[in-house]
Amino acid sequence: MSVGFFQVPFPQNEPVKEYRPGSPERASLKAALAEATSTVRDIPMYIGGEEVRTETKNPIVAPHNHQQVLAYYHEGDAQHVERAITAALNAKEAWAAMAWEHRLSIFLKAAELLAGPYRAKINAATMLGQSKNAYQAEIDSACEMIDFLRFNVQYATEIYQDQPRSSAGIWNRTEYRPLEGFVFALTPFNFTAIAGNLPTAPAMLGNTVVWKPAIQQVYSAQVLMEVFREAGVPDGVINLIYVDGPLAGEVIFQHADFAGIHFTGSTKVFQTIWKTIGENIGRYKTYPRIVGETGGKDFVMVHESADAKAVATGLVRGAFEYQGQKCSAASRAYLPFTMWEEVKNYMLADLREIKTGSVEDFSNFVNAVIDERAFDKIAAYIDNAKNDPTIEVVAGGTHDKSQGYFVQPTILLTQDPLSVTMCEEIFGPVLTIYLYNPDSFEETLELVDQTSPYALTGSIFAKDRYAVELAARKLSNAAGNFYINDKPTGAVVGQQPFGGSRASGTNDKAGSALNLMRWVSPRVIKETFVTPTQYSYPFLANE
Template sequence: MTTTPSVRPIAPHVDSRRLEALARRVRVADPASAQDVTNAMTGEVLGTVPHGTPEDVAAAAVRARAVQKAWAARPVRERAAVLRRFHDLVLARQDEVLDLIQLENGKARRHAFEEIMDVTLNARYYANTAHAYLRPKKRQGVQPGLTRTWEVHHPKGLVGVISPWNYPLTLGISDALPALVAGNAVLAKPDAQTPFSALWAVELLEEAGMQPGLVQVVTGSGAELGLPIIENCDFLMFTGSTAVGRTVAAQSGQNLIDCSMELGGKNALIVLDDADVDRAVSGTVRACFSNTGQLCISMERVYVPGTLWDEFVRKFVAATGAMKLSPAIDYSGDMGSLVSQKQLDTVIRHVEDARSKGATVLTGGRHRPDLGPFFYEPTILTDVDDTMEVYAHETFGPVVSLYRVADEDEAVARANDSEYGLNFSVWTGDERRGRRVAARLQAGTVNVNDAYAAAWGSVDAPMGGMKASGLGRRHGEHGILKYTESQTIAVERVIPVGAPDGIDPARYARLVTAGLKVLKRLPGIK
């Protein structure tokens, strides 16, 4: 890489000039406004982006709306072609964004690559299915054969996407892809800690043929910009904590716009008594410590039957203790860093509170500043009870609590005993049994013999949370149609609905009553 004194190398595929170019994509009224972005691996300043204001949000919304109508007028196949080209560009240039993800978030590269998989899966899926989802559909009319009825979908207009820091590429752009192919513009606000990955994705979308300005990115504080985004958009997609989600839902309702949310979780993994222990151990390591545990759908509670307890615990502790923590910007590490001091403080507080109240730390439980300022060992706790903060509250870090249960019924009851219901996991040697148990669990997604990726990656099926874990769904049909306004067009032919002129209303009522009885018995009538 050729350098000059003004260019600072940061990672194998990223330098300071590249970050400055991405930051310039954000338009603000005051170009001198700036906020630092921290390198999660080192704690040093990675780069700066503009610090947007509510006025900047309003101006960005105007720019996006100015482009949206022309974009919506393009045929769906042309919009889908943009997603296909974007898919190919992400795969071809993944090294650069993998560096960005690791630098911003601190995760191991193997977990950063999951974001490449997610974005390309979503781009391909909606490129291939958008036409079928969006085309006008004939519906049964009120008077079969006489009423012709269609369901039509129009873009909402401007979709707001507020995304968190834990998956800066996936959550920064994947939810925008179906909104775009449906004909909308997007106003995106990535988390202040991780803006560069989302900006990179928008750049690639424009290179793939998306009209410039259709996706506007605003950077700044969520507390300052969240409400202005809601006030300037026609639909909101939010991913974040349940506490903030309650506020966002209330603000969306006040502005009479619909919203979809993926919120918090205290996810449970159940090992059934017929499970292959080695396979379950390997899966549980992935379930608990992928992305340094900073994953909405990762596991923080594990229920193990007494018949397998000793073997499972011994092997799980050994596998966890053997994990390699690394700040390297390559594939050598098994787990990376937490994202910030705030997240580290939460993890330390939860572990130390549990330890002080009688919990046992089987492995881990230590801050590792020798590796980087926010590193913490993968940690396994037992003897956890409801007096401890870690028992019911989301840690969002590499900490899991093990619970011994008598049988399947107890495991299901304890897994469901939570205000959250996002993603659960079941391990068994009997697939049918696994499906039966999964159906008893109060969670939006349940993986049988997998940690989280099977359900998450099955983008043809809906993904979202029950109870306090969210509203609405992403992926599948719902994941695109939520970004549209449904319209019913009905054309009445020959005879109106209602008594025609010149017919006695009482006689009309008798005729219709007889007709309704006949229709009930006819096959094919809904």
């Protein structure tokens, strides 16, 4: 066989299509939506080389029309978790031994499939199953997923190329082995790209994976699995199961071969997982890698030198795109009271134009929240705020779940910077604003830093560079992704690797080599060409 140090195709961010009226991508997407809604899909689990179906079939409904059944998925139980682990372990040796260039080429092919023949299908599935509009689906399930695959291939290559120095007569080298055991990928509903990245990033490095997506994302997860299989991911490398989370954890976290978890979800769940792993630490062959991105209470800090229209646009987009169901969504903002009327008027003008409704109507900017549980939680925050005398409902404040789980974009103005909606993650289209005295800018920065246990994203709007510098310094630990004169959402793979610390996670930066390094176990090899045959050293000689 031929051997070489191969250069992979240099990654470029996938261009975002606009879906303007009359464009070919709009026509293609509408056709994919029509095809998807014309049939009710049957969605099996994928364990080893098998499509696994069970007696328990559950419906998947469209959040914006909960009478519309999109598919039925086959729910598994503990024995399916065990089977998935066994399949992953059985596939491990051959997958880890495969030459790295062949392993990585599979994922480059997956990127090309998503960029081409599967683009409309994955976007349509994300739109229907997760209630995303065409643009939000495009930047997620198409572009970001493609970017994760292409850039991670590049990062993996860079990791393999990083080698130690060697002195005279010695050759030092490093092998980047996969972890010993299997990796558990536990993925969220809100981003198809995150759901796809969490199992594929470890797999690129030779790991085998048990993947449990959020039930609300199963519809698009199945399309991703279809892509992975067509791209050539071998049987057993990525095993897709639909089981209850605690049930899966009960099996996985007690297994001796559990080697790591790649997680995105709630802080409470992640803390429970960490505790469970600690309680079982004596069971494992190795110390498991724990990589997680969790919640956020993301801020926008505004200095009086900021442009009011830019602030208003950043807040509307940052808070209400995808119904605020982004870990990075702007959910608390601090404005100087001198700017409030101007910013408010711009925001209200935007909200008067914004339409809410089904994803199939491309004129709707806002769609439904993911399910009834989320709807009820968000509605309760809004209704409680209405009864709080220190809070004014500036916009929105209404909600209706009769047909779909719709919550109108809501702006709250609070007199208390520590009110509930300024502190707790809501995960919905609710923005709370606190007005401060512009003379208290530095003190307000301290308030921003201390208000929330999270540290995921945040931004500063200011033309005054001294203000920008002060905010960046004072808020250095308040956000893992910090934006200057921009909304705190929309991280791009290869440009803004994503992740936060404090209660927001382990900050292992998805979309960078930092994340991929967590999925290797290096072995350093020292080869001595002429081996010493005498024990003594020169210093032992007599004078």
